[in-house]
Amino acid sequence: MEIKKSLFDNLQNFFGFDNFKGEQEAIITSILQKKDTFVIMPTGGGKSICYQLPALMSDGTAIVISPLIALMKNQVDQLRAFGGTESIAHFLNSSLNKAEITKVRQDVLSGETKLLYVAPESLTKTENVDFLRLIKVSFVAVDEAHCISEWGHDFRPEYRKIRQVINNIGDNIPIIALTATATPKVQQDIQKNLQMNNATLFKSSFNRPNLYYEVRPKRNVLKEIIKFIKGNMGKSGIVYCLSRKKVEEVAEALNLNGIKALPYHAGLDAKVRADTQDAFLMEDVEVIVATIAFGMGIDKPDVRYVIHHDIPKSMEGYYQETGRAGRDGGEGICLAFYSEKDIEKLTKFMKDKPVSEREIGTQILKEVIDYAESSVCRRKQILHYFGENFNEAGCNSMCDNCSHPKTYFDATEKLRTTLSLIDVLGEKFDDHYFINILIGVDNQQISSYEHDKLREFGSGKQDGIDLWKSLMRQALLNNYIAKDTDNYGLLKLTRSGKNFVENPHNIRFIMNKPIEAGDDEADDGPSQGGTALDTQLLQMLKELRKKIAKQKNLPPFVIFQDPSLEEMCTHYPVNVEELKQIHGVGSGKALKFGGPFVQLISKYVEENDIDRPVDLVIKSAANKSALKVSIIQNIDRHIALEDIASAKGITYEDILREVESIVNSGTKLNLNYYIDEMIDEDRQDEVFDYFRGSEIDSVDDALRELGSDDYTREEVQLMRIKFLSELGN
Template identity: 50%
Template sequence: RKRVEALAQVLQVNGIKAVPYHAGLDAKTRVLHQDMFLMEDTNVVVATIAFGMGIDKPDVRFVIHHDIPKSIESYYQETGRAGRDGGEGHCLAYYAYKDIEKLEKFMSGKPIAEQEIGHALLQEMVGYSETSMSRRQYILHYFGEEFDPATGAGGNMDDNMRNPKPQKQAVDEVKLLIQLIGAAGERYKSKDIVNILMGKNNAMISSHKLDQHDYFGSGKYKEHAFWTALIRQVLVARLIKKDIETYGTLKVLDAGREYVMSGKTFMMSDDHTYYQSSDQIVGAARGGAVDTQLVTFLKDLRKKVAKQKNVPPYVVFQDPSLDDMATKYPMNMEEMANIHGVGEGKAKKYGKSFVELISSYVDDNDIIRPDDLIIKSTGAKSGNKLYFITSIDRKLSFDDMASAKGMDMNKLIGELESIVYSGTKLNVGYWIDEMLDEEQQEELHEYFIESVSDKIEVAVEEFEGDYEEEEIRLYRLKFISEVAN
């Protein structure tokens, strides 16, 4: 519900008519927001699944899943709310595996049988999101129907069919897969079969003595992701099936046995891979192409400014901030303050020369700026930011702050990092003094002032376990705050 409110606000401040809708709103507000949508006084409803089950609006054009649903059943039903008048319905789903992990956490308190079912449904959703085959064919197969994208109506409607991945022959691998499922007694799920193929031992495999099986490690010459993708495609080809009664164990069908004897061809394509690093997510979310030539100029300027100030370059601006500048071309201080990881403080301190360089570059190269990429934020975190700044001024313990906001220490440090990296000074020395003595602080200061990178994993490796990751992150807060801000 909190995410619904926050996302609706972001859309509103960016000039999009949007309203929130969830079961936590009072009945009067829910009716008002539903009527506004029906009467077209608002264009977008940001909602939990509480919205739209029986809504009488046939001309919905877009259903956007900001979070991935819990099952294909849910996804199918929710996308079905678009285009009920027979017109076009566009369905866009955002997917990252961390969403799946979040849903798995929600299930952790439930009975084991319920968890098994919930996990199986989620894995089908993962399969749908990551598959590179026809999404229409995948969904229809899930519901027990056959569909050939080459001849069926609407076969070219999804992203995979419009931008197909190259395919390769996989006859030997399909035969190996089917033979293993049969030889193992048709008692194991996809992940177990993949582990056997990869020769990956675990408690279940050793207790069933599968590590002594002839097929154990027979698929090591391919990657884990290859076998996962192949199983999904062999399922859709109806050579094997998942047995629902036993929570998804794989069974060989008659067509599969025939294929082992006489199969001549099987074309497969690899699944999509989605990267999880924060920089890549930032890059993906931006939607624009980074101007690599401008990045080079900005890095040169950053080096020059860093030399003048006698600080490492990352203290001035981090790489993701430069990438963002080379996408959005900020030409005044207000726009610079909206760049990822900059903020008003940093814009005032370092932004002037960067804005001048970007303005000249835009003029010299006749660049048309993508104004629509300047996304305004709502300041939704400003309440937290104010709380943290005033709490640190009062020298409150970090443990108390984390507890007050229902966060763990990792999340709290992340919040403080975003404040400090956007140019605000936080006097966190009182808390660092509790954790590190003077000599340790001097050693860390020397490291960060001489290092070309502020990456924590590099620092952890450098100190070979002398410091905990949390200690290094906390000291980095103090360093950036004092040296950069």
């Protein structure tokens, strides 16, 4: 009971959270009891707190082995922000000079440092092993533990030496291994290599309920991506591409269309990559266009969308990459574009590999194809891949397949025929082979086994290949059949499958809608529901956060995360004590950063005469008149038009239209603060004189007369607004 109370007190005081997520409490208790602990938890599930909190509560220093320097730096910055002291957390890696290393060692030896982050390469150095022998190690946390396994997607040979180094540092040091990969082979490899077969295993659900999954046919893909991002301006996002060349092309196209984007791939200089990551964290750019080299080292909780310009190579990769979205529990849209040409490219990449590797690669790729082409709940398919059964009713229409009407077919006889065929042929073939028998494809393999003489051969030809693909996929998802992963996806009947053959019951399956024949019009994500916020205050708080972040050279989310700012906009805390009650703040952060925020909120509440009982939520009406009032107020405060658009979640073109409407209705607006920065005085006079002498206010006519080489449409539009405001009102 005492440990439980202490846990919650420390969680509240240090991190500002009232409750643990999932199995965090049990995991932390296991570590505090000095037990080896193995944690399999999806991205965004809150892994880091599982070792950060027990480290803060334990005697000595916890060693955290982490594969990426950028990830270490982000976590150390956050811990210092929460804890209020520089010495509470340090990292030890190749980026430090001798003086910095000396300072780290002094703080660790003095007992002030509770967490020491170490790269695996640094851990194995003799001088570091000798140093670590001098200190009391509370436990070792192996983050991204799948790097140990050659079966994992990020294998790092240095990780396989970790156990040996721990043995050299001291005896009976507890280990917590953490990974976001749940493949059974990887799990076994980690436990064997770290010699922790008796570890307590905690495996969380891989469901991320806040993520919306969508797959679209790949037509006008660049236009679709730009349209989507323009509809989500002011939000951070990542666009993944397969090749470096495509990364550069897409990044350039986004910038040309007014979207601040940077490319990221392994071909760039290390400093450029580091600067790019910092620019994204500091919100100087909205979008990173990247190969899969980007993401693992980014601990940015408020990525609002992840777009796959090209379909990924594996479901594991897809889950990891989409997992960058909505890590704070907020909005996260995962949009992938799919075409058969992408699959052809990926298949060509594998042609020079050894046969066994190519066979495995083909099976892995086939999972991606099935996912992209299927009309079944996307979430159900993802979770099934990780060995988790899921009822699609729990998706809550948070994928495109669940949010659109479905076509069903009676699968009873067809399923029984298929299962019987798999059983009769001795579970020696994959789904592609059985489908070929059912639709009557007379190829060499089928004829060599004389399976073209079976009565089932060609019996389903009239139903078409899409129906049989759909049936096979759903038979797998509903656990009537299973794939033998060690033998290239050969199908075998489960107990449920055998029972169905003996005692069939009526069953309906969803008919696949061929994605290449999809509609040209596609939704841009889920409808955005939820509580309306005081968006005017939210923008002011974000501006303040950005200013403080720049002063302190920290990413903005280290100061306060978006959900904390949003809660401030519903509860209006006007002193530090009230600020401590805001979710995710805590006393350390409230004292370190809170002053300017409560001053701004207090002034805002007074100036706007806001009644603020604790449970009050200010709802800004989502109508045109409320939007116009807010735009007028923001222009009076000299806020840039693109910033107003971003805060309101509308495009720059929309804001210009709204401003024109306000001016046309008789309200005078002073936009000189904005226009003077964009257009020099002489050119302003020229456009002003044109409109003074013109009988019509057409922007197109003005552009023709003034010359489209000398003026942009936006410049003429702004000058027309100024002209109407100053002379018409």
